[in-house]
Amino acid sequence: MTPIPYLDLSRGRRRFESALAERWRRVLEANAYVLGEEVRTFESAFADYLGAARVVGVANGTDALTLALRALGVGPGDEVLVPAFSFFATAEAVVLAGGRPIFCDVDESTYNLDPEDAAARWTPRTVGVVGVHLYGRPFDAESLAALASRQGGFLLEDAAQAQGARRRGRRVGTLGALAAWSFYPTKNLGAFGDAGAVSGPDAALVERVHRLANHGQTSRYHHVEIGTNSRLDSLQAAVLNLKLAALDDDNASRRELAALYRERLAGVGDLRFPADDPADEPVYHQLTIATAERDALQKFLAERGIGSSVHYPSPLHRQPALAALLPEPPELPRAERAAREVLCLPMFPELEPAEVEAVASAVADFFAGGARS
Ligand SMILES: Cc1ncc(COP(=O)(O)O)c(C=O)c1O
Known part of the structure; x- marks a missing residue:
């Protein structure tokens, strides 16, 4: 059987290579490598795309989160609620900003932060x-947002995995006080290196992020606060400008592939898919299934040349660096279960429907007893 990769970045790269060569040539000729024309173009195009007042490019998604938290005023002793099931950077950024992450459980049917659990942990x-x-x-x-406003706090969106998604008709990235983006190469909108951004409905607050990202500088060599160096470079912004124009089509391809997976895997074994709310538009950064037999299924697929990946094998409160900050391990049973059971199958816009069929039939074989033969 022909191997099916979990992710094949080459297929995506080939689509953009020749147009990018021309754009990169112009950046190089202008010697504008940092915060140049391509960056300004991207910031305004992405703001238009989102319907946000302002977007500012930064060096990566971790900085986007950290700088957004600093701009929102997080400082020593401040508690910030985060889901216990996410990529490490979500909680790491709280610590980097000087705050304390408080882990909340997730909703079992969506893997997203459970608002009731968050309300119970607000102090x-x-x-x-x-x-x-x-x-x-x-x-x-x-x-x-209602919880945050009732309590006089903020809602920050970690939108790293959701470029183009809509919640109740509105683009994600416009739903909280600020939103942090990663354009790491594997993201739905991915650069050819590290890149990130912060967006928001309040232009002045996003400007504050811009200042922090550029050494707290208000004019050349005049620094009013301690910031950092976290700027978006022009070569990456040029990639993002090209790829932004293709984002909606790419997300539509992901949704079609996801629908095919769902159809082919309906009723197979104990498999569960996250619940899709018909009022929302998810963008399938990952195609995630869950089963009590996750590890055996992943091994079975690997033996047949099918790639898969576990996002994430440990909840955040079990990560040594974060566990060390906790007085005692919190009770977060749904995050624990998710970490034991989720498996992400191949999903990228250039994946062929025939490849989805092949992955789905291998998964079905596993549950039909192939694993035990
Ligand atoms: C949910 C989430 N938050 C934050 C990040 C951090 O982004 P970056 O890798 O660009 O620093 C990532 C991606 O890696 C992510 O998936």
Whole structure:
């Protein structure tokens, strides 16, 4: 059987290579490598695409989260609620900004932060909550925004995995006080290196991020606060400008492939798919299934040349670096179960429907007893 990769970045790269060569030549000729024309073009195009007041490019998604938290005023002793099931950077950024991450459980049917659990963990020291649109599926922004506003705190969106997704008709990235983006190469909108951005409905707040990302500088060599160096470079912005124009089509391809997976795998074994809310538009950054036999299934697929990946094998409160900050391990049974059971199958816009059919029939074989033969 021909191997089916979990992710093949070459297929995507080939689509953009020749147009990019021309754009990169212009950047090189202008000697404008950092915060040049391509960056300004991208910031305004992405703001238009989202319907956000302002977007500012930064060096990567981790910086986007950290700088957004700093701009929102997070400081020593401040508690920030985060889902216990996400990529490490969601909680790491809280610590980098000087705050304390408080882990909340996730909703079993979406893997996103459970607003009721978040409400129960809000204390007088809590200053805000970070929701993550995990796997490209929008979280319940209305409930979390209502909780934040009731408590006088902020809602920050970690939108790293959800470029182009819509919640109740609105683009994610416009639902909280600020949103942090990663354009790591594997993302739905991916650069050819590290890149990130912060967006938001309040242009002045996003400008604050811009200042922090550029050494706290208000004019040349005049620094009013300690910032950092986290700027988007022009070569990466040129990639993002090209790829932004293709994002909606690419996301539509992902949704079609996801529908095919769902159809072919309906009723197979104990497989569960995350719930899709018909009022939302997820963008399938990952195609995620869950089964009690996850590890055996992954091994079975690997033996047949089919790639898959576990996002994520450990909940955040079990990560040594974060566990060390906790007085005692919190009870987060749904995040624990997700970490034991989820498996991400091949999903990228250039994946062929025939490859999805082949992956689905291998999964079905596993549950039909192939694993035990
Ligand atoms: C949910 C989430 N948050 C934050 C990040 C951090 O982004 P970056 O790798 O660009 O620093 C990522 C991606 O890697 C992510 O998936």
